[in-house]
Amino acid sequence: MRIAKMLLAATLAFTVSNVADAQNAKSIKIGVLNDQSGPYADMGGPGSVIAAQLAVEDSGLKAAGWKVEIVSADHQNKADIAAGTARKWYDVEGVDMITDLTNSAAALAVSQITRDKNKVALASGPATSDLTGKACSPNTIHWTNDTWALAHSTGKAVVETGGKTWFFLTADYAFGQALERDTASVVKESGGTVIGTVRVPLGSADFSSFLLQAQASKAQIVGLANSGGDTTNSIKQASEFGIVAGGQNLAGLLIYVTDIHSIGLQIAQGLILTSPFYWDFNDGTRSFAKRFSAQMRGTQPTMVQAGVYSATLHYLKAAAASADPHDGLKVVDAMKALPTDDPLFGKGSVRADGRKLHNMYLFEVKKPSESKAPWDYYKLRATVPADQAFRPLSESECPLIATAQTSSAQK
Template sequence: MKSRILMGLAILLAATTAASAQAPKTVKIGVLNDQSGAYADMGGVGSVVAAQLAIEDSGLKQKGWTIDVVSADHQNKADIAANVARGWFDVDGVDMITDVTNSAAALAVNQITRDKNKVMLASGPATSDLTGKACSPNTVHWTSDTWAFAHGTGQAIVKTGGDTWFFLTADYAFGQALERDTADVVEKNGGKVVGRVRVPLGTSDFSSFLVQAQGSKAKIVGLANSGADTTNSIKQAAEFGIVAGGQNLAGLLIYISDVHSMGLPVAQGLILTSPFYWDMNDKTRTFSQRFAEKMRGAKPTMVQAGVYSATLNYLKTVAELGDAKDGRKVVDAMKAKPIKDPLFGEGRIRADGRKIHDMYLFEVKKPAESKAPWDYYKLRATIPAEEAFRPLSQSECALLKS
């Protein structure tokens, strides 16, 4: 009798093991961003291409994994982003959402991801609240944030004499966070904020706002906006003669797609902070060439590079675990080891979900300094990873207390 029981258990165990071995290994990735509005150039379809390149480079398909990518345009609306995320998680079997450009949209998806125990790898949104008061065990904020931009670009400008500021701010979560973090840097370094104005996302006519900036007499007009809003405000500032009149512009979040859109005659001299530039080294150049072949010659922005980097590291972790279904377990595993990344170099994911790596202070070249298409930046300084992002001692993240 005992031998029969043991034999039965052995057969059951063998059958279970065989079923497990034959279980399909699947991952479904959702790229959620702005594909038709102000932020389409720095994320958009390019982020979908970046995710597909990461899947290709992971090698998992050759090992029998099924990996699918879906994408959607949230139109920079938090309610649409939330509805798409719920549908993807509940109905379509999506395991991980990436990019999520637009901070308001990202904050909404962040909570849903936590509730559903999935994964969000945020590359596009900039609000530092994602690793502060809104931090989640299911989210990694990958590329950069408002704290890093403020302390990179803002601090460099204040230290070189730009000590009075007027902010022209995109009126939603991202712009408000960028203004807040930059104003804090300005004031802590002895500067003064003399005024500010909030501007609706997607504004085409900045004239009334620029008149207020001009009237403030501030040395620096801080552009706490992004994408098409940034390029339009800079172009119109040139028409108003703001720089010619003795004020300077501070583009607090500039993408290479913005510089390309404006052209070097307009963008020259802008100082910006970024963790990625396509021409940094052989690895960034190789990736960027592959990307450009699929994007009609366009080089990747930091957001698109972040989608590639985050997706590739996610897939490596999922392969090691053998499963993508427990989001918190996947993120914990990603946090457990250092990251050596082909685009961002060495880094790690902190307990608050902040992916840290070196940041760089760049200056946009003069037209005569550019030797080829997309040859736009020159390096001014490297900001070490441990200095580039908000210290944990200043964080409001509840995960640090648990």
């Protein structure tokens, strides 16, 4: 009798364990980690959480019986907070994938932890090209843009139209330094000269001393190697100082549609910018924007938020097809093997170094007289094909490339 009870208990325990394993196999937890309250909140922030939720809706996984949960946190643009949150999410809360990661220093920290824990990081918000260069990881994919792409589109276009001498206002952390480095390289390769640079603390409210240095340099172009609230503040204050009126021009190297909305077309008109996404680009982008803005009080999505949607959608497709959706390496390998295709970025692919490839577009900000409706801000100047938009593998320092080439040769 005792043996029979023991066998029954063991059978029940085995059955419960199998049911739990089966349920766990069809369960995914996503973390949106970004700036929710600081200078980068408009480009990502709560809007990135909405974008991830829309991707889950469109994936169809819930209808197929999957449990997909989304959590979010504010890293306050501090790498240590981002790292601590990532560890807690991975070790305690069972998060499988972290996305957005606006702020390059935070993204670099989380990328390393993600590798250590064998999870997935999908970087949509940060721009440093080091994420697919010397700091690349087999568990991280860099989705939306990067400093190499921005420099070789916006920077090159400005030099080719006469902007030969440059002075940089640079956000003083990993992103700004990488953007200045990559743009300065393009300026010099194109026959231009960098006269000087000044490093500006993240989140500065007063740019007067930095702008006075730029003005005194007499450089034709004042390159803004910053982003978000820093960009809008520097452009507004540059207007107050009469920098453009005095004959110098601004080059916004990373501009978001929310920046233009904040600045206004009267000041922003004529700015050249690069983006892989614009809400009013085609029927697919407009459909997404309508759903997004309905939950964001009329605000249109930025390229970062569009990247969160696109990356999350592809991740969910790969995770569902994977033998183990909780094995980060296997899921990332599946993401690299599957071609990408969604209504916001179109067709694309993910390279061995973790760089997501898609077209980039050079836009010009409209004059007030050209804008026909709210948020009607951009006009297309040029399309940069996916195979030209990002740093070629031959120039990359990413060690994953050699590994992938060896593996391919052995096959």
